[in-house]
Amino acid sequence: MKSESINIQSENTGENEITLTITVDAGEMADRLESALRDYQKKAQIDGFRPGKVPLRIVRQRFGSTIRGRVIEDTIDESYQDALDKENLKPIAPGNIKEIKFDSDSPLVYKAVVSITPDFELAKLDKLSVERELVSIRDEDIDQTLQELREEAGxxxxxxxxxxxxxxxxxxxxxxxxxxxxxxxxxxxxxxxxxxxxxxxxxxxxxxxxxxxxxxxxxxxxxxxxxxxxxxxxxxxxxxxxxxxxxxxLPELNDEFAKSIDEQVDSLDGLKENVRKYWEGRTARESQDRFHHRLVDAVVKAHSFILPKSMIDDYLDRMVANAKKRTSKNEFDEESFRQQHRASAIWNLKWILIRRKLAEQESLNSNDQDVEDAIQKAVESGADEEQIRMTYNVPERRQELLSDITERKVLEWLTKQAKVVERKVDTDNFYGRKSIVLPE
The missing domain is CATH 3.10.50.30 (Transcription elongation factor, GreA/GreB, C-terminal domain)
Structure with a gap:
């Protein structure tokens, strides 16, 4: 759209909210209506007239209202995008278009309420204190697992x-x-x-x-x-x-039983060793996941900026849509679902914005070389190279991988900044079976 045909007035009307008053001049609107009518005239089919030969007066009488509505809709779409570009705005949700006014021989005037990304300063993150559990695997944990294996083989x-x-x-x-x-x-x-x-x-x-x-x-x-x-x-x-x-x-707990459970061992002691390694690996991964969650929670709580309502609503809309796909309409209470998940939506959105800003500020964003390194690591672990490259050539999957790598880099950076308090626990305490903390 020609720049002289559009006028934009911008006003801050709320927290992270800008209202644009957009005016498209009368001459531009008249030209668009006339062009749309003539385009429709070329393909209009009315009894008594050859195709394309229907008089413009009749096209205007029969279809003028419909054509007018389409012109207004198309003009709003185009002028709204032009206004965003000229004002250098990057909305975080679709704009709320309202108060549309247009009469013949008059300009088109409407308002667009735009929600923008909150402008916030990163908090100081070098004073965060976050707990990490070091899980001790006991002989009784191994014995319990072996007993469960016997039960399964009974x-x-x-x-x-x-x-x-x-x-x-x-x-x-x-x-x-x-x-x-x-x-x-x-x-x-x-x-x-x-x-x-x-x-x-x-x-x-x-x-x-x-x-x-x-x-x-x-x-x-x-x-x-x-x-x-x-x-x-x-x-x-x-x-x-x-x-x-x-x-x-139940089978006897001996070397023969061990070999029937795990073909890579030849004795009960070998099975016990593998069971211990399994639990050490599993608890280490779960402990790291819990630590990362506590770390992110501490980071989110260190920031008090307010999210635009439209941003939260848009996130919840997507959660509702996904939930409805998995739930019967008669069983789904949308209002209750929104209330139940509102706090987690705000938490997730804040983390996304903080992570994005940290990645930009500390140069932690992932790149194509990171993707290549991830592919090579997967291949070294036994993945099919052709298949994995096909997977990450799909734009959506590649973007997911880039996002995951960036998040990992941000978490590593945050871990270096935080004071990590390590606490020794046994499996009962770790999994909530008892409240026992091992002595230092």
Whole structure:
């Protein structure tokens, strides 16, 4: 659009918000309307006229309103982008177009409310204190893992007589109403329950002791439910039909068992060593992830800038759209979802902006050489080079990799700035099973 045809007035109207009043002069609008009418005239088909020969007067009478609307829409799109370029604005969400005014022989006037990236200063980050857990793997952790492997490898054998602690019941469960009437659609077939290890609790398991194959028995199960007053616990009555009883025969814990579990070892000691390495690697990765989350949280909390409402709403809109793809419409409460995820949306958006500014200020942005290094590292680890190059030649996937590398660089830089407080813990403490901290 010709620069002399557009007038722009800019006004700060809120936190990180600018309102543009955009005027496209009457002559420009008249030319655009006339051009659009003549273009439509060339392809208009009306009974009694040859194609392209419909008089302009009739085109204006029949289609003028529709054509006028399209011209206004196209002109707003073009002039809005021109205004952003001239004002050097980079909006973080689509502009809010409002107060559109246009009459024949008059200019087009409208307002565009533009949300822009918050302008903020990076906080001082060399005083941050962040905890990192050093997880100790104990012999009992290894023993527990070996026992779980034995359980998985156990063989089920038929059990005669009554169920005892450790027995496995293959059964059906039918939910009953308070009067003992079966509820339609509340039947669970062919489930397996191990007494003493069921997810329903000790009280439930105790009710199963002594049951025999082909026996029906009513049992009570405590369950959590939600109503308008909040969460509550209630007892639900079920009728169990025991189809069969089994006991589990566990393999001996010896070298043969070790070789059956891991073909790369030839002894039980070798299996124990691999189990220890597995837990050391897993807890190290999880500890690093937790440390990075605490580090980012500390960085975000060190910045108090305010995000534009439109930026938050746009982020939540995308979260809602993704959630709706995975959830039935009847089950999805959009308002509740937005309220529940608003705080995390703000946290994520702040981290994105802080990370971007840090990367620019400290020259940490990733580049093509970083991508090449990542590809070579993957190939050295056994990845197919042709396949991985095809993957990262896709623009979206390449951009994801560049973003991941930049974030890693920023986290490494932040780690060097922060005071890292290391704390020794055992696996019970690390996974929340107990509150035990190992002594220094």
């Amino acid at each position: 063989v089920l054998n038929p059990l005669d007589g009554e169920a005892v602690d450790g027995s496995i019941i293959e059964c059906d469960l039918q939910e009953l109403d308070p009067n003992g009437v079966p509820l339609i659609g509340k039947t669970w077939k062919d489930i397996r329950i191990e007494i003493g290890k069921s997810p329903f609790g000790q009280d439930f398991d105790t009710q199963l002791l002594g049951i025999k194959a082909d026996e029906n028995r009513d049992v009570m199960m405590r369950q959590q439910s939600q109503d308008a007053q909040g969460r509550k616990e209630e007892e639900i009555r079920y009728r169990m039909t025991a189809k069969a009883l089994k006991n589990k025969e």
